[in-house]
Amino acid sequence: MKSNKLLKFVSSFALSIVLMMGLATPTFAASTGTNLTTTLNLMADYSTRYSLGERVNEVYPSGTLLRAFEDQNPNTKVNVTYDSSGNLLNQMKADPNHSTDVFLSDDLTRMNSAVTANIIQANTVYNLLSNELVLVGNASTGLTENSLSYSDVLDWLNDNPGTIAVGDPAVVALGTYTKQVFDAIDSTIWNNILTHATLYSNDTDVLDAVACNVNQLGSVYATDARRRPELTVLDSKDVNIIYPIGITNAAMNDNVSRAPAAQALVNFLKADIVNPDGVFQGRGFSIPIQP
Template sequence: MKFNKLLKFVSSFALSLVLMLGFVTPTFAASTDTNSTTTLNLMAAASTRYSLGERGVDGAYPSGTLLRAFEDQNANIKVNVTYDSSGNLLNQMIADPNHSADIFISADLARMNSAVTANIIQADTVYNLLNNKLVLIANPNTGLTENSLQYSDVLGWLNDNPGTTIAVGDPAVVPAGTYTKQVFDAIDSTTWNDILTHATLYSNVTNVLTAVANNVNQLGSVYATDAKTDSNLIVLATEDVNIIYPIGITNAAMSDTVSRAPASQALVNFLKADIAKSTDLPINGGSVFKYFGFSPAQ
């Protein structure tokens, strides 16, 4: 009889222990979740792709790029980046029912302001990060030399050289195209419309650069940072038209105070710190942004 009572006691104790362990296990699993990776979705103007970087076939960003350095320093944060014109990125974010974007880097203030108005970007996170300049470029086959043609001379050159064309970003979605239109409009009220008769409009500034490099179009209007990536292209003229790149965090990211908001702020702070560096020699700890031709926004 005593043996049976002892057996019942042991069985009851074992059952209680199993139940206790069952309740403990989920708590342990939840605690390990705090060390999991947070994935950020960065929407960035096409002209930042060289400084930020693109993942290679090995899944890593190239050495010397900002996103490589950031992920190396933040092992629990992964950054997926989408490059396109600022207008196209804005349209993508507006159309996204999942609100998956976390950070937006625009090549102009207008698209960032539109993102704030559309309740995509939280207004108090917007920060003017970078400045850039607009440059007129030419394919080497034109025979043109550095600083030999101004924007004011473009229409005459195109008219004098039948079959030649100019590549421009579509002003409807590409800030570089908007800035280019401003430059031509300042020359004469009809110049832009005349330029359009010789122009091919592209969906982002990277496509403009590629078109001129491949001699699809003999001239092009791009950012100084884009022109710097291809030493074969001829820089004909430079225009400082107050090009500002603002950065902002989405409302969707900011609403996730556990993971997306702090991770997004960490990336923004990292990019701010880079452009604030005093030199443009990344190998010596200088600024990657400055190395690629950007300057701090004024």
């Protein structure tokens, strides 16, 4: 009889300990210990796609940042949408479900607009990456490396049967940066450049147009130019190209799953850019000066 009473006491005590431990477990830690998956929706500028990755057969390629992040966080799945920052901002503004969690822009203006529109929480914005602008030409131009500057582009276009591919400043930060370079040379030159130009709505189309000889010259990001060795870099400009990243208010309002998962992704990307052997620096991005 005493043995049975002792057994019941031990069993009851053990059960109490288990229940106390369960109650003491934080909510997010408990959810990550299950098979439940948190899905993050990332909006990112086109020029980051080679670093972040694009799914092939539902899997991000080895060596990309989103593959590494998902490998380290098996209960988090990241869906990424690539487009120009202007188009992405318009998509977020038009989304009644507020489904975006993280926004990675290629300019401060669009990020500031997202904050003003109450889409991005201001205190989450961080200047993640820096890039440069380069003038490129294809083989049809006969130009060699560093042989044509931005200041001489209009003369070249006037003297040669060629055109230039540029981003549309209305929706593409790449176009805004390009216009800034030409405006700094001469405030009247941009309108003359446009008579020889084709405007494109995203970074990839500008790059592909030059590579496919639709246009003979193009103004692109240095990181994109590295992906096309058949193109010749003719000139480069450092025009303070900053890529800010921020978390949406919708995500931050969900402190059980979306907020911690989004912060984990942002922290992961922050850690990579400061690593000299990381993916971002390996693709040509650099560390921006923080405000």
